[in-house]
Amino acid sequence: xxxxxxxxxxxxxxxxxxxxxxxxxxxxxxxxxxxxxxxxxxxxxxxxxxxxxxxxxxxxxxxxxxxxxxxxxxxxxxxxxxxxxxxxxxxxxxxxxxxxxxxxxxxxxxxxxxxxxxxxxxxxxxxxxxxxxxxxxxxxxxxxxxxxxxxxxxxxxxxxxxxxxxxxxxxxxxxxxxxxxxxxxxxxxxxxxxxxxxxxxxxxxxxxxxxxxxxxxxxxxxxxxxxxxxxxxxxxxxxxxxxxxxxxxxxxxxxxxxxxxxxxxxxxxxxxxxxxxxxxxxxxxxxxxxxxxxxxxxxxxxxxxxxxxxxxxxxxxxxxxxxxxxxxxx
Amino acid sequence: xxxxxxxxxxxxxxxxxxxxxxxxxxxxxxxxxxxxxxxxxxxxxxxxxxxxxxxxxxxxxxxxxxxxxxxxxxxxxxxxxxxxxxxxxxxxxxxxxxxxxxxxxxxxxxxxxxxxxxxxxxxxxxxxxxxxxxxxxxxxxxxxxxxxxxxxxxxxxxxxxxxxxxxxxxxxxxxxxxxxxxxxxxxxxxxxxxxxxxxxxxxxxxxxxxxxxxxxxxxxxxxxxxxxxxxxxxxxxxxxxxxxxxxxxxxxxxxxxxxxxxxxxxxxxxxxxxxxxxxxxxxxxxxxxxxxxxxxxxxxxxxxxxxxxxxxxxxxxxxxxxxxxxxxxx
DNA sequence: ATGAAAGCGCTAACAT
DNA sequence: ATGTTAGCGCTTTCAT
Numbered sequence: 001x002x003x004x005x006x007x008x009x010x011x012x013x014x015x016x017x018x019x020x021x022x023x024x025x026x027x028x029x030x031x032x033x034x035x036x037x038x039x040x041x042x043x044x045x046x047x048x049x050x051x052x053x054x055x056x057x058x059x060x061x062x063x064x065x066x067x068x069x070x071x072x073x074x075x076x077x078x079x080x081x082x083x084x085x086x087x088x089x090x091x092x093x094x095x096x097x098x099x100x101x102x103x104x105x106x107x108x109x110x111x112x113x114x115x116x117x118x119x120x121x122x123x124x125x126x127x128x129x130x131x132x133x134x135x136x137x138x139x140x141x142x143x144x145x146x147x148x149x150x151x152x153x154x155x156x157x158x159x160x161x162x163x164x165x166x167x168x169x170x171x172x173x174x175x176x177x178x179x180x181x182x183x184x185x186x187x188x189x190x191x192x193x194x195x196x197x198x199x200x201x202x203x204x205x206x207x208x209x210x211x212x213x214x215x216x217x218x219x220x221x222x223x224x225x226x227x228x229x230x231x232x233x234x235x236x237x238x239x240x241x242x243x244x245x246x247x248x249x250x251x252x253x254x255x256x257x258x259x260x261x262x263x264x265x266x267x268x269x270x271x272x273x274x275x276x277x278x279x280x281x282x283x284x285x286x287x288x289x290x291x292x293x294x295x296x297x298x299x300x301x302x303x304x305x306x307x308x309x310x311x312x313x314x315x316x317x318x319x320x321x322x323x324x325x326x327x328x329x330x
Numbered sequence: 331x332x333x334x335x336x337x338x339x340x341x342x343x344x345x346x347x348x349x350x351x352x353x354x355x356x357x358x359x360x361x362x363x364x365x366x367x368x369x370x371x372x373x374x375x376x377x378x379x380x381x382x383x384x385x386x387x388x389x390x391x392x393x394x395x396x397x398x399x400x401x402x403x404x405x406x407x408x409x410x411x412x413x414x415x416x417x418x419x420x421x422x423x424x425x426x427x428x429x430x431x432x433x434x435x436x437x438x439x440x441x442x443x444x445x446x447x448x449x450x451x452x453x454x455x456x457x458x459x460x461x462x463x464x465x466x467x468x469x470x471x472x473x474x475x476x477x478x479x480x481x482x483x484x485x486x487x488x489x490x491x492x493x494x495x496x497x498x499x500x501x502x503x504x505x506x507x508x509x510x511x512x513x514x515x516x517x518x519x520x521x522x523x524x525x526x527x528x529x530x531x532x533x534x535x536x537x538x539x540x541x542x543x544x545x546x547x548x549x550x551x552x553x554x555x556x557x558x559x560x561x562x563x564x565x566x567x568x569x570x571x572x573x574x575x576x577x578x579x580x581x582x583x584x585x586x587x588x589x590x591x592x593x594x595x596x597x598x599x600x601x602x603x604x605x606x607x608x609x610x611x612x613x614x615x616x617x618x619x620x621x622x623x624x625x626x627x628x629x630x631x632x633x634x635x636x637x638x639x640x641x642x643x644x645x646x647x648x649x650x651x652x653x654x655x656x657x658x659x660x
Numbered sequence: 661a662t663g664a665a666a667g668c669g670c671t672a673a674c675a676t
Numbered sequence: 677a678t679g680t681t682a683g684c685g686c687t688t689t690c691a692t
Contacts, residue, residue: 002669013679018671028677045442049383050669053684058379068423069404069605077398078425093398093423095411112375220609253609275399276606279550279583332685343663348687358661380685383668 001044009038021046052113060090061138061302062115064106066122068095072272072291073121076142079295080119087303089116100124110137117302122185134313138305142298143289144185145315152301154294154316158188161287161320162195162241165269168322169239170203172329174267178211178230178237180247182218189214192243211237216247223250231258238266239328245270245277248284252327263329273323282326290318331374339368351376382443390420391468391632392445394436396452398425402602402621403451406472409625410449417633419446430454440467447632452515464643468635472628473619474515475645482631484624484646488518491617491650492525492571495599498652499569500533502659504597508541508560508567510577512548519544522573541567546577553580561588568596569658575600575607578614582657593659603653612656620648 003021007014012031019027020035027035038044052058063080065073081091092115096103103124109115110133117138123130123146130149133139145153162179169177179196181189193212200207210233216222223246230237231254242248248270252262260266263282270277273288297316304311333351337344342361349357350365357365368374382388393410395403411421422445426433433454439445440463447468453460453476460479463469475483492509499507509526511519523542530537540563546552553576560567561584572578578600582592590596593612600607603618627646634641 003671004669014670015672015679015681016677019678022671026677031677045438047383047669048442048444049379049386049388050684051671053377053379053383053668053686054670054672056379056684067404068398068407069401071399071401074397074399081425091424094421095408108375112378114378220605224609249606249609253611256611275550276579279554279579281583281586281611333687334685344686345663345665345688346661349662352687356661361661377685380668381687383670383684384686384688386668 001042002047002050006035006038006042006044009042010035056113058114058116059088060092060115061299061306062106062109062118063091063093064103064118064120064123065093065095066098068093071274072289075291076121076295076298079292079297080299081295082292083296083299083303096122096124098122098124107133110139117306119298119302134305136309138302138309140298140302140305142294144187147186147190150313152305152313152315154297154301154318155187156289156294156320157317158191159195159198161271161322162192163199164195165241165287165322166196166199167203168328169241169267169269170199170205172239172267174239175205176208176211176235176237177205177239177241178213179241179243180213180216180223180226180230180251181243182216183214184217189243196241216243218244218246220246220250220253223247223252224254225250227251227254231255231260240266240268242269243271245272245274245284245286247271248286248327249276249280252280252282252284263326267328269322269328273321277323277325280327285325285328286323288321288323290320293318331372332377332380336365336368336372336374339372340365386443388444388446389418390422390445391629391636392436392439392448393421393423394433394448394450394453395423395425396428398423401604402619405621406451406625406628409622409627410629411625412622413626413629413633426452426454428452428454437463440469447636449628449632464635466639468632468639470628470632470635472624474517477516477520480643482635482643482645484627484631484648485517486619486624486650487647488521489525489528491601491652492522493529494525495571495617495652496526496529497533498658499571499597499599500529500535502569502597504569505535506538506541506565506567507535507569507571508543509571509573510543510546510553510556510560510581511573512546513544514547519573526571546573548574548576550576550580550583553577553582554584555580557581557584561585561590570596570598572599573601575602575604575614575616577601578616578657579606579610582610582612582614593656597658599652599658603651607653607655610657615655615658616653618651618653620650623648 003014003017007017084091094106119140121142122144127146127149130146134151141153213226255262270284270286273286277284277286333344333347337347414421449470451472452474457476457479460476464481471483543556585592600614600616603616607614607616
């Protein structure tokens with residue numbers, strides 16, 4: 001069953017059927033109805049491959065995630081899908097597992113027109129490469145744009161987030177404030193580190209590099225282990241900022257294990273507001289990113305590029321929210 | 331840059347280039363090398379759409395998940411991808427959000443040959459429909475096959491899992507054992523309920539329907555709320571089996587809030603061994619499914635169907651593992 | 661071993 | 677308003 005069969009059944013040409021399918025207004029009302037009826041009756045769906053070959057477009061976009069096993073991305077993808085669906089686009093989600101080879105393989109889908117655009121949430125490639133890709137193909141980065149690359153992106157103000165959280169700690173009287181972070185997702189990490197240091201400096205607290213941990217890979221285990229190191233310091237922290245809820249949970253897990261009262265003896269704040277934070281005991285304070293909105297916005301940025309590859313790059317910053325729960329006491 | 335350009339550069343016909351690309355042995359060694367060199371030099375990738383149109387195959391498969399926001403599926407998808415990649419297939423992951431309309435829309439990708447097969451992890455459709463789809467297209471179900479549908483599937487022995495866990499509770503002296511489950515993922519729920527009842531019966535413990543909760547949607551909140559109901563019973567349970575880690579966490583959260591010592595006063599066991607179970611306090615005992623293997627096996631089943639749609643349906647059962655942690659004391 | 665050519669299903673330029 | 681037709685890039689049959 002193809003467009004030719006439908007044309008035969010209708011007694012019209014394939015061109016007319018194609019016009020009906022593509023909502024071309026230059027078709028007589030009567031003809032249109034006849035064709036639509038036959039399409040309906042035969043449950044006909046136009047062959048996407050034929051159309052794609054002809055138009056060299058796919059009506060698909062690629063979403064590249066570092067991993068599927070981070071709940072953080074699920075709401076983002078839902079946001080993207082909601083928008084893409086409205087525009088008649090399908091979303092293909094892949095994970096790169098932080099492997100450059102895999103990332104390159106998936107990017108070939110752009111070159112070979114298997115997808116019309118790509119939203120990336122963490123790239124291993126250089127800023128030069130990303131800038132070039134972005135010049136040639138609809139390509140947008142979310143959450144972790146490549147530092148200094150010329151590309152449209154949507155993020156939250158990571159600097160301000162850490163600045164605010166750190167300030168809040170200082171205002172509740174903390175003087176020894178640690179920051180559990182990583183050295184991988186450069187963009188957010190650098191911004192957050194800046195915010196952390198600015199808050200300290202502004203309050204006249206001497207930055208202590210022992211309290212800035214950049215060696216984690218964002219696993220529970222890392223949170224525990226690095227928290228242990230921190231607590232063994234001569235002058236351990238009384239408050240811990242973290243770059244992810246998993247790190248916060250790891251840290252809290254360790255603190256509980258040594259009898260420290262979290263939210264009382266030591267305050268801890270996570271990042272991302274994953275669903276578990278509300279149900280952990282103690283419940284975990286955290287910094288929430290507008291995940292669905294991040295998805296929606298990244299699609300909007302991509303669509304601009306799909307419609308006009310020369311559209312200027314935009315850098316969009318969405319608001320975050322600090323959520324106070326038991327792990328920061330009071 | 332297409333196959334014609336390559337042919338031109340090589341001074342051969344497009345047919346020969348196509349043969350080289352497709353590893354047809356009937357090409358002279360010398361010709362092959364020349365062509366390969368030119369392909370390499372020009373960084374040429376054959377247009378997938380052209381090939382798909384011609385062969386009416388896509389070398390893509392569809393993985394349908396109820397949701398992205400359940401970590402449970404991430405390792406499964408990794409297993410599928412690992413296998414599919416070896417066979418030269420791409421994996422497209424979509425979520426149906428438990429919407430029948432969406433599921434049908436995605437199934438159209440089979441009919442329209444956008445994908446060569448589908449692995450489904452929960453369907454809203456009737457067993458008749460699933461059986462028919464499975465007869466016509468490569469289609470496999472994992473974890474939650476449609477009850478009584480004629481389709482290849484891979485699962486764990488859910489009955490035995492609950493039977494064993496319940497038995498273990500009985501052997502540690504529990505007599506009031508609740509089961510927090512749902513009424514949605516029929517397949518696993520029914521099997522588990524059977525195992526639960528069998529264990530009770532076999533041990534001469536009267537089944538009490540107050541202790542079988544089937545109203546959850548597997549959310550933290552449901553676990554908390556239903557646990558509260560249970561504990562308010564005249565004769566509350568001393569042990570709680572659950573159908574997911576989220577339910578276990580919700581329940582434990584509530585128990586802690588009312589001062590009950592989990593793993594001592596009341597034992598709780600989860601299901602799926604999600605990563606948080608190890609880092610919750612108390613750490614949570616759970617029933618682990620071999621997630622990666624579930625993915626691998628579901629691919630293998632699908633591939634049999636892709637190669638031969640008439641291949642007989644297989645029902646594969648993989649082993650589970652009960653992991654004891656602090657939430658079940660001792 | 662290689663080439664010529666048909667045709668997969670569709671769209672769009674051109675003709676009527 | 678509708679039809680005719682070329683051609684997107686590829687594979688594959690049939691010749692040679």
